[in-house]
Amino acid sequence: MRKRTLLTPLVLAAVTTAGLTIAPPAALAAGPDISVANTKAHLDQLQSIANANGGNRSTGRPGYKASVDWVKAKLDAAGYTTTVQPFSTSSGTSYNLVADLPGGDTSSVVMFGAHLDSVSVGPGINDNGSGSAGILETALTYAASGQTPRNHVRFGFWGAEELGLLGSKYYVNNLTTAQRSAIKSYQNFDMIASPNVGYFVYDDNTAGNGIRDDFTKYYDGKGIPWEYIDVQGRSDHAAFRSLGLPTGGIFSGAETTKTSAQASKWGGTAGQAFDACYHRSCDTNTNLDLKALDVNVDAIGAMVWAYAAKDYGTTPPPAGGNLLANPGFESGAVSWTGTSGPITSSTSRPAHSGTWKMWLGGNGSTASENEQQTVTIPSTAATAQLSFWGRFDTAEVGSTVYDTLKVQVVRNGVTTTLATYSNVGASATWVQRSFDLSAYRGSSVTVKFVATEDSSAQTSFVIDDTALTTS
Numbered sequence: 001m002r003k004r005t006l007l008t009p010l011v012l013a014a015v016t017t018a019g020l021t022i023a024p025p026a027a028l029a030a031g032p033d034i035s036v037a038n039t040k041a042h043l044d045q046l047q048s049i050a051n052a053n054g055g056n057r058s059t060g061r062p063g064y065k066a067s068v069d070w071v072k073a074k075l076d077a078a079g080y081t082t083t084v085q086p087f088s089t090s091s092g093t094s095y096n097l098v099a100d101l102p103g104g105d106t107s108s109v110v111m112f113g114a115h116l117d118s119v120s121v122g123p124g125i126n127d128n129g130s131g132s133a134g135i136l137e138t139a140l141t142y143a144a145s146g147q148t149p150r151n152h153v154r155f156g157f158w159g160a161e162e163l164g165l166l167g168s169k170y171y172v173n174n175l176t177t178a179q180r181s182a183i184k185s186y187q188n189f190d191m192i193a194s195p196n197v198g199y200f201v202y203d204d205n206t207a208g209n210g211i212r213d214d215f216t217k218y219y220d221g222k223g224i225p226w227e228y229i230d231v232q233g234r235s236d237h238a239a240f241r242s243l244g245l246p247t248g249g250i251f252s253g254a255e256t257t258k259t260s261a262q263a264s265k266w267g268g269t270a271g272q273a274f275d276a277c278y279h280r281s282c283d284t285n286t287n288l289d290l291k292a293l294d295v296n297v298d299a300i301g302a303m304v305w306a307y308a309a310k311d312y313g314t315t316p317p318p319a320g321g322n323l324l325a326n327p328g329f330e331s332g333a334v335s336w337t338g339t340s341g342p343i344t345s346s347t348s349r350p351a352h353s354g355t356w357k358m359w360l361g362g363n364g365s366t367a368s369e370n371e372q373q374t375v376t377i378p379s380t381a382a383t384a385q386l387s388f389w390g391r392f393d394t395a396e397v398g399s400t401v402y403d404t405l406k407v408q409v410v411r412n413g414v415t416t417t418l419a420t421y422s423n424v425g426a427s428a429t430w431v432q433r434s435f436d437l438s439a440y441r442g443s444s445v446t447v448k449f450v451a452t453e454d455s456s457a458q459t460s461f462v463i464d465d466t467a468l469t470t471s
């Protein structure tokens, strides 16, 4: 076992102090924890709405409008600006509910959507109460988090998906040219808690799309096997995709039968549908895999946090602001890429502030770990400075360098090492380090931390509260 397993801090301290070689850990979860209990409570509420309205929440029936009203009230109370957009269908009037979080650059809008309607024969709790409840709970958590989004964040709850993706098409067709070009990406969540679950990632990598790879990276980090699925026109991302926008999403499976290969990697029952109640009256609030719901709402959370902060090359944040996203690691590994595991809330080492930090090294065995983030330093800045807090402790003795931490900047593929720290002189007190990056104004730069350890005696390089600021 290595440092990031669930050993008690005391045992762990003993092991690392002795400098023993210990085995690799399970990958650590990334991103905020979106409450699965709250998400399930939203699904129970949607079930009650169906029960009170003839057993369904379908377009043109009262259970749909009641669903819209209930979700709207939740979002309004959390500070969202909501718009109900009516449109007509052959089954009667339907509505899209669009929720904007005030703030962020309105010329770069990141969107997350789910259809809120059910089919007419049932309450539609997995399809698509699950996606709706998932984005709702994430929207509420994001608004309460105190994050300052770089981009403008918008959630869409679509009507009449079950009648042919009507709501999302209506929304897209009624955008002005300016509104359309402001939307930078769209992510779709249609069925995320199928009872005989599969973990599918939309196989859409067009339009310079990082979304697909971000989802697979998320599942990799959780140790969950995933498969691509070619969903093409089967849900509400299609209207956005037809605009040429980057789109993506996840899906837990519908009427298709699970193969034995899929059952061996995901559990569940081979030879049965991923959701045997798909489009049936039995798609109720017991037709759910709550473990899948938990994993997938956290995936939504990771993506909302990451895309809210993503650099689309539009308006830079004001001078004095921190260009680095998630600089104190309190959102987990969000916005940082590299080795799975070092960004941690483990109590075996302190954070400089909050509970999360980046703990590179500390393995006491031969390993190299890195974390990095790419930002653009505005050419208009007068100066640019990188800083971070570091706390380094070691089980090495003597004056030979065995374990190192390099702080690097990469521009156009050229790596510059700003500083190298090692076991020699490591001291377990917090020290802030700063570097002048003014020479990098006007460039896209990757800030990179790389730790390398030899075969025994750990050195822990703990980093927190990073900043890349301009004046």
Ligand code: PHE
Pocket: 127, 128, 161, 162, 190, 191, 231, 234, 235, 251, 254
């Ligand atoms: N859009 C389908 C429905 O609501 C579900 C689905 C989503 C199927 C994604 C395939 C892929 O019935």
Ligand code: ZN
Pocket: 115, 127, 128, 161, 190, 191
């Ligand atoms: Zn659906």
Ligand code: ZN
Pocket: 119, 127, 162, 279
């Ligand atoms: Zn459906």
Ligand code: CA
Pocket: 328, 329, 330, 351, 352, 353, 354, 355, 356, 357, 464, 465
């Ligand atoms: Ca922290």
